[in-house]
Amino acid sequence: MASIELRNITKIFRDAKRKRDLLAIDDVSLSVEKNEFLCLLGSSGCGKSTLLNMIAGFEKPTEGSVTVGGKPVDGPGADRGMVFQQANLMPWLPVWENVAFHLRLKGWRKADRRDAAQEYIDMVGLRGFENHFPAELSGGMSQRVGIARALLLNPQVILMDEPFAALDAQTKMDMQEELVAIWQKQRCTVVFVTHSVDEALVLGTRVAVMTSRPGRIRELIALDLPRPRDTTGPRFNDHKRHILNLIREEGLQQRQAAVA
Amino acid sequence: MTALSKSWERAVVPLFILAAWEVFSRSGFLPAALLPAPSVVLHTWGDWIFGFDETSQGNTGRWLADALSSATRVAAGYGIAVVSGVLLGIAIGWWRWVERTVEPTLQMLRPVPPVSWIPLAIIWFGIANKPAIFLVFLGAFFPILMNTIHGVKTADRNLIRAASMMGATEQQLLRHVVFPAALPSIFAGLRIGIGAAWMLTVTAEMVAVKSGLGYVLWDSYYFLRYDLVLAAMASIGLLGYATDALIKVLMSAALHWQHGSTLQSREG
Ligand SMILES: Nc1ncnc2c1ncn2[C@@H]1O[C@H](COP(=O)(O)OP(=O)(O)OP(=O)(O)O)[C@@H](O)[C@H]1O
Numbered sequence: 001m002a003s004i005e006l007r008n009i010t011k012i013f014r015d016a017k018r019k020r021d022l023l024a025i026d027d028v029s030l031s032v033e034k035n036e037f038l039c040l041l042g043s044s045g046c047g048k049s050t051l052l053n054m055i056a057g058f059e060k061p062t063e064g065s066v067t068v069g070g071k072p073v074d075g076p077g078a079d080r081g082m083v084f085q086q087a088n089l090m091p092w093l094p095v096w097e098n099v100a101f102h103l104r105l106k107g108w109r110k111a112d113r114r115d116a117a118q119e120y121i122d123m124v125g126l127r128g129f130e131n132h133f134p135a136e137l138s139g140g141m142s143q144r145v146g147i148a149r150a151l152l153l154n155p156q157v158i159l160m161d162e163p164f165a166a167l168d169a170q171t172k173m174d175m176q177e178e179l180v181a182i183w184q185k186q187r188c189t190v191v192f193v194t195h196s197v198d199e200a201l202v203l204g205t206r207v208a209v210m211t212s213r214p215g216r217i218r219e220l221i222a223l224d225l226p227r228p229r230d231t232t233g234p235r236f237n238d239h240k241r242h243i244l245n246l247i248r249e250e251g252l253q254q255r256q257a258a259v260a
Numbered sequence: 261m262t263a264l265s266k267s268w269e270r271a272v273v274p275l276f277i278l279a280a281w282e283v284f285s286r287s288g289f290l291p292a293a294l295l296p297a298p299s300v301v302l303h304t305w306g307d308w309i310f311g312f313d314e315t316s317q318g319n320t321g322r323w324l325a326d327a328l329s330s331a332t333r334v335a336a337g338y339g340i341a342v343v344s345g346v347l348l349g350i351a352i353g354w355w356r357w358v359e360r361t362v363e364p365t366l367q368m369l370r371p372v373p374p375v376s377w378i379p380l381a382i383i384w385f386g387i388a389n390k391p392a393i394f395l396v397f398l399g400a401f402f403p404i405l406m407n408t409i410h411g412v413k414t415a416d417r418n419l420i421r422a423a424s425m426m427g428a429t430e431q432q433l434l435r436h437v438v439f440p441a442a443l444p445s446i447f448a449g450l451r452i453g454i455g456a457a458w459m460l461t462v463t464a465e466m467v468a469v470k471s472g473l474g475y476v477l478w479d480s481y482y483f484l485r486y487d488l489v490l491a492a493m494a495s496i497g498l499l500g501y502a503t504d505a506l507i508k509v510l511m512s513a514a515l516h517w518q519h520g521s522t523l524q525s526r527e528g
């Protein structure tokens with residue numbers, strides 16, 4: 001059974017002020033299997049976040065249906081952990097309280113929350129920073145807290161919206177490795193939004209290349225490359241060339257459409 | 261050493277003013293009763309507090325009682341204003357329908373200066389504690405309310421998303437996200453509110469109550485005891501300063517997480 005099922009999703013943003021509607025997503029169907037690591041790849045503004053937000057339950061599709069684990073999505077919930085583009089940590093809570101926020105909502109005692117948080121803090125390599133506040137963390141560390149927080153939900157589905165976009169190359173590589181290790185250990189389903197071809201090829205079991213606005217799925221590419229991925233190998237580069245060509249075509253079409 | 265020289269720096273201007281005032285008052289340029297010298301004021305004030313030689317006549321030794329009755333009124337009116345202002349502010353900021361139904365009325369009442377309620381307050385509550393508490397409430401309520409609304413409305417939507425992703429109910433969102441997010445703004449309202457509270461206690465005591473520092477101030481004016489007037493002014497200033505300092509301490513304890521992330525935290 002597919003873990004996530006999008007059926008004929010259309011999303012129109014009604015712009016009351018400008019009296020103009022914006023077709024953001026146009027008839028997207030997609031199913032993501034259990035334990036899959038799907039990368040959504042597309043240019044800026046093509047509707048990647050919108051699609052992810054609909055799976056998370058923050059947005060409702062104008063038409064079509066979203067189901068996760070067989071159940072229709074009708075709002076956000078702890079069965080789908082989300083890691084946001086900005087870490088979105090509660091600035092008034094120390095790292096461990098942010099990681100264990102879910103347990104605070106469930107009314108756990110402080111000592112139990114602290115213990116539960118520790119496992120995930122260790123997992124993302126933040127031991128020693130438990131009592132730091134978000135303002136005292138670097139961007140990469142904040143992002144890791146966000147990941148630990150999503151993992152603690154122990155969700156079947158983890159949604160990630162360009163979580164590493166703001167990081168430097170070295171940190172990004174480390175985090176990508178960590179993420180793959182965590183995903184292999186937890187056996188969860190990941191939907192990972194990115195606009196970096198390399199990132200999609202390093203992480204995904206499948207890559208969904210989107211068209212520019214309105215967003216459609218241009219092509220689904222299965223990656224059966226061994227891990228850890230060799231970013232200089234010939235098969236990696238074949239995939240990369242292919243995807244870059246798709247993106248180039250998209251850009252060309254869009255420019256022509258703009259001229260016409 | 262540096263701390264000492266710093267506090268010395270701060271004391272220079274007030275000390276100079278006091279000295280000049282003392283000299284001016286003793287020079288006989290004005291009748292001594294019109295502008296009592298600081299030493300005279302201090303003497304009267306001391307008698308008002310400790311009651312050693314009855315220079316403050318009927319008020320001798322009664323300062324603590326006067327200060328307490330003013331402070332009680334401030335505490336009561338301010339307490340009601342804090343609870344209602346914060347709760348209502350969160351409701352108005354969070355639920356559109358509350359905003360639509362309640363806010364227009366409040367916005368119409370807000371420009372009416374609290375002091376202009378004095379006649380009605382006296383008619384409704386008589387001459388005693390209640391009209392003063394009512395006025396204090398009015399004065400503190402609006403700044404607290406407006407700042408709470410602002411704090412709720414400017415809460416980061418993404419934090420709310422993050423919390424609802426973790427399964428927060430609406431009530432939990434309000435308690436665990438919206439309230440703490442609005443807290444810096446709420447504290448700004450609390451500090452404006454405490455100033456208004458003291459101002460209105462004193463005003464009410466001048467007009468509608470027969471006790472407290474404001475009453476002593478106004479009463480001494482009638483009896484041409486300007487030394488007592490000045491002592492009362494200084495007392496009110498000191499108490500106002502002390503309550504504000506107390507709120508500041510609470511604020512830095514509650515908002516310690518801001519440390520290092522805001523410009524304000526540089527002050528040290
Ligand atoms: N709440 C909204 N109201 C109106 N329009 C929106 C809203 N959210 C997104 N859009 C529009 O939908 C389109 C897709 O936006 P989306 O945020 O999904 O893009 P994206 O693919 O995530 O881009 P990026 O890579 O830059 O994050 C954009 O043109 C955007 O202007």
Ligand SMILES: [Mg+2]
Binds near residue numbers: 048049050161
């Ligand atoms: Mg986006």
